[in-house]
Amino acid sequence: MNFFKNKIQDERVINEQNKIYREIYLLIYIVCLVSVVYKFFVYGFEMEHVATEMAIFVVAGIYYGVRASQKGLFSAEVEIHDNKSKWSYQTKTITIGVVVGLLLALFFGINSAYSYADSQLEAIKYFFITFVASIMFYIPFLVLVLAVSYSSAKKQSDKAVEKQLEDDES
Amino acid sequence: MKNLKLKVARVEHDLSQAELAEKVGVTRQTIGLIEQGKYNPSLQLCISICKTLNKTLDELFWQKED
Numbered sequence: 001m002n003f004f005k006n007k008i009q010d011e012r013v014i015n016e017q018n019k020i021y022r023e024i025y026l027l028i029y030i031v032c033l034v035s036v037v038y039k040f041f042v043y044g045f046e047m048e049h050v051a052t053e054m055a056i057f058v059v060a061g062i063y064y065g066v067r068a069s070q071k072g073l074f075s076a077e078v079e080i081h082d083n084k085s086k087w088s089y090q091t092k093t094i095t096i097g098v099v100v101g102l103l104l105a106l107f108f109g110i111n112s113a114y115s116y117a118d119s120q121l122e123a124i125k126y127f128f129i130t131f132v133a134s135i136m137f138y139i140p141f142l143v144l145v146l147a148v149s150y151s152s153a154k155k156q157s158d159k160a161v162e163k164q165l166e167d168d169e170s
Numbered sequence: 171m172k173n174l175k176l177k178v179a180r181v182e183h184d185l186s187q188a189e190l191a192e193k194v195g196v197t198r199q200t201i202g203l204i205e206q207g208k209y210n211p212s213l214q215l216c217i218s219i220c221k222t223l224n225k226t227l228d229e230l231f232w233q234k235e236d
Binding site: 075076079080083161 | 195196197199200203
């Protein structure tokens with residue numbers, strides 16, 4: 001009896017399994033998010049309590065990014081997006097960097113004014129100082145990180161696509 | 171096995187891989203891999219390609235055994 005003979009797999013079953021895995025992944029993300037919110041509520045705004053959840057978010061994100069680039073899927077995502085949207089993927093990436101930088105600056109500005117100021121005038125002063133300093137730091141930093149990771153992922157992904165389509169005259 | 175019938179039908183319609191890909195809502199890479207026989211499209215995608223190229227499923231995807 002040959003146990004390795006039957007290698008045919010039911011593609012419907014595999015597709016359904018992949019759907020379930022995707023749901024599990026989403027579920028884990030939601031559980032982590034709930035855990036982060038709960039811990040911030042119980043222990044205060046301290047990152048050390050939510051290090052595991054943050055590691056899950058970051059590692060999963062990086063893993064997806066690296067694998068999608070290696071398999072050429074990132075180029076496919078960009079191509080599909082750019083065909084449908086008025087904004088190119090690259091413009092959107094940079095805009096996200098600017099918006100997140102602005103939101104962070106706003107958050108730190110409000111936090112600074114709320115936590116350290118004694119008068120209303122001082123609160124306004126602290127808000128603007130922290131807001132402007134945060135903008136000067138976070139926006140260039142985030143834009144640079146996102147732009148560099150976008151272009152390196154795109155480059156690697158394009159290379160993977162070219163390799164897959166190597167013997168194609170197109 | 172390469173799908174030359176698809177390639178010929180695409181060229182008959184004077185479409186590049188990227189143009190056909192855009193018409194059926196997939197990527198150029200997907201069309202390229204189907205033509206090379208490295209990716210098996212779903213029935214839905216096959217039908218979409220056939221409609222775009224005015225061909226039947228048999229004409230583009232049926233392979234006769236030698």
